[in-house]
Amino acid sequence: MEECIFCSYNKSEIIAENKLAFAITDKFPVNEGHTLIIPKRHFKNFFEASEEEIKAIYSLMHEVKEMLDIQYEPWGYNIGVNVGYYAGQTVMHLHVHLIPRYKGDVDNPRGGIRNFKTALVEYDG
Numbered sequence: 001m002e003e004c005i006f007c008s009y010n011k012s013e014i015i016a017e018n019k020l021a022f023a024i025t026d027k028f029p030v031n032e033g034h035t036l037i038i039p040k041r042h043f044k045n046f047f048e049a050s051e052e053e054i055k056a057i058y059s060l061m062h063e064v065k066e067m068l069d070i071q072y073e074p075w076g077y078n079i080g081v082n083v084g085y086y087a088g089q090t091v092m093h094l095h096v097h098l099i100p101r102y103k104g105d106v107d108n109p110r111g112g113i114r115n116f117k118t119a120l121v122e123y124d125g
Contacts, residue, residue: 006038006093016064020056023064026097033072033100037061044092045083061098074100076109 009024015035016023026034037060039053049057061079068074080097082089101109 004042004093005091006095007042009038016060016067018056018060018063020053021060023060023098029099031099031101031105033068033074035064035068035098037064037096037098039094042093045089045094046081046096047083049094057096061096064098068098068100072100072102075103076101 009022013024014022015025020041021037021039023035023037026036037057039049039057041053043049065077078097078099078101080099081094082097
């Protein structure tokens with residue numbers, strides 16, 4: 001079995017954490033401030049998470065959003081979870097993408113992440 005990059009992550013790169021989850025900056029960001037919220041327990045996807053883990057992820061997402069608001073002053077956010085290979089999941093350990101959005105990062109933001117094609121073409125995480 002291949003080693004999970006999130007289970008063996010460098011602890012010094014964690015920007016926030018709680019009892020059940022941690023946050024790191026995405027190594028292949030689609031926008032400045034792109035962060036991943038990751039449960040500490042290894043499991044593949046959102047639908048395998050316990051209610052307690054979902055609440056921990058939710059809580060940590062709010063904490064990280066406040067940090068990003070101060071540091072980057074984004075105009076909006078996309079929150080995303082890929083479930084399974086055919087939905088774009090490349091690391092088979094649940095992770096939630098918190099992606100700051102900025103005025104002008106795409107010509108027309110209508111459609112949200114579906115219209116964020118320029119960055120997504122280059123992104124593989």
